[in-house]
Amino acid sequence: MSDTIAAIATPPGRSAIGVVRLSGDDAADILARVFYPKRARFVSHRMEYGTVKHNGADVDEVMAVVMRAPRSYTREDCAEIYTHGGTAALRGVLNAVLANGARPAAPGEFTQRAFLNGRIDLTQAEAVMDIINAKTETARAAGLKMLGGGLSGKIKLFRDTVLKWLAHIELSIDYPEHESEAMNRAVILSEAAPLIEEINRLQATSKLGRIITDGIRTAIIGRPNVGKSSLLNAMLSEDRAIVTEIPGTTRDILTEPVNIHGIPLVLSDTAGIHATEDVIERRGIDKAIAQAEAAALVLFVADASQPPADADREILEKVAHKQVIVVLNKYDKPRAAGWDEVIEGFPGAVSISAKNLTGLDELSEAIRVRCMAGLEDASLEADIITRERHGWLLSQAALSLRRAEDALTGGVPEDLVSVDLREAYRQLGEIIGEEVSDDIVDRIFSEFCVGK
Numbered sequence: 001m002s003d004t005i006a007a008i009a010t011p012p013g014r015s016a017i018g019v020v021r022l023s024g025d026d027a028a029d030i031l032a033r034v035f036y037p038k039r040a041r042f043v044s045h046r047m048e049y050g051t052v053k054h055n056g057a058d059v060d061e062v063m064a065v066v067m068r069a070p071r072s073y074t075r076e077d078c079a080e081i082y083t084h085g086g087t088a089a090l091r092g093v094l095n096a097v098l099a100n101g102a103r104p105a106a107p108g109e110f111t112q113r114a115f116l117n118g119r120i121d122l123t124q125a126e127a128v129m130d131i132i133n134a135k136t137e138t139a140r141a142a143g144l145k146m147l148g149g150g151l152s153g154k155i156k157l158f159r160d161t162v163l164k165w166l167a168h169i170e171l172s173i174d175y176p177e178h179e180s181e182a183m184n185r186a187v188i189l190s191e192a193a194p195l196i197e198e199i200n201r202l203q204a205t206s207k208l209g210r211i212i213t214d215g216i217r218t219a220i221i222g223r224p225n226v227g228k229s230s231l232l233n234a235m236l237s238e239d240r241a242i243v244t245e246i247p248g249t250t251r252d253i254l255t256e257p258v259n260i261h262g263i264p265l266v267l268s269d270t271a272g273i274h275a276t277e278d279v280i281e282r283r284g285i286d287k288a289i290a291q292a293e294a295a296a297l298v299l300f301v302a303d304a305s306q307p308p309a310d311a312d313r314e315i316l317e318k319v320a321h322k323q324v325i326v327v328l329n330k331y332d333k334p335r336a337a338g339w340d341e342v343i344e345g346f347p348g349a350v351s352i353s354a355k356n357l358t359g360l361d362e363l364s365e366a367i368r369v370r371c372m373a374g375l376e377d378a379s380l381e382a383d384i385i386t387r388e389r390h391g392w393l394l395s396q397a398a399l400s401l402r403r404a405e406d407a408l409t410g411g412v413p414e415d416l417v418s419v420d421l422r423e424a425y426r427q428l429g430e431i432i433g434e435e436v437s438d439d440i441v442d443r444i445f446s447e448f449c450v451g452k
């Protein structure tokens, strides 16, 4: 029924072990052709120890497992071979299985098969990718929730409701004598508004979803020596994210978000601007303003133990149209006069000492309040739309339903109402992968890595 695909499933480079994965009707046979087990026979889902040979030569000493359909990731027969890590062993094993009947897998093809075989729906396949790509705990949790089917469950309920209306409408088209038309319309109309509202509410979580997945681009700006680098370091050490705690890994602060109370901030390269490089004040100011322009959130840092300088005023004025949080640093020293007037018009200024690590909780809270403005209803525990594709289809479905609602109110003939309802049903279906065209499916899976 299906050809057998194979790929290296672990990342390139040196590692302790590596995995070559196979899926398809011949997965077990191909494994048997290259793998020489120490013991007699394979039991499904049980690891065996042995050697992979190719053209008579030993390739690697490995562990291997067969997972018989349907109890596998793809619902097909699957096999996995655990080699020693490193490119040579993995390539050698992959070449052996390719020479024995498997073909190279396309990106995401294993997960695509899981989808096509009905093991997961499209939102769950997308969730797999979100989990792989997750850079923060919050993004991982949102992905796991979607993998659990939370979103698809909601979408299916929406669709069931629309389908029920469609059935009523079609019935009155086919058998006008059977059902009182006016009653159908009234029932549907009374249910439509709450459904549209619910769809819109779900759609509205996509703003939070974008924050969770992409992080908030944040610039820490201010004059030289006010404490920008100190603040950055304080924020990095406050963030107990996984990455930093693994010895030997360095975090790339330019692309990896810093987790502030569950909100990921992607910090701009402010830390790279050192006081010495900012000898020419003018250049420093221009750089700060340019960075603020590119950011969604601006942390304006000032040395509040010094009176405000013209440059402070100028920078603040130029970035005033952005989301700005004024951070009055060096709070461990007496406050100089003149700041109250400068920060007027910037509510929620926070006093901190980056050196003594005080005031950082207040700063985190200010960031949370600022970034979650308008998102009070959205909870990180609820189902959150993290993908643009889902958000867009939800808004389209809401529009189609709104049209159907208008048509019903306006006394438009049933068959026209039915067109809009069908459209909404299709748009909702596209989210979970029903009624979705092949090229959209291909595009979604092409974003995956090979081997997943």
Ligand code: GDP
Residues within 6 Å of the ligand: 222, 223, 224, 225, 226, 227, 228, 229, 230, 231, 273, 274, 275, 329, 330, 331, 332, 333, 352, 353, 354, 355, 356
């Ligand atoms: P940047 O040029 O804005 O990045 O400033 P730095 O972070 O390099 O800090 C400039 C100087 O201010 C350093 O000597 C820091 O130790 C000092 N500094 C930073 N934060 C504080 C603070 O909260 N209180 C005090 N007293 N000194 C600080």
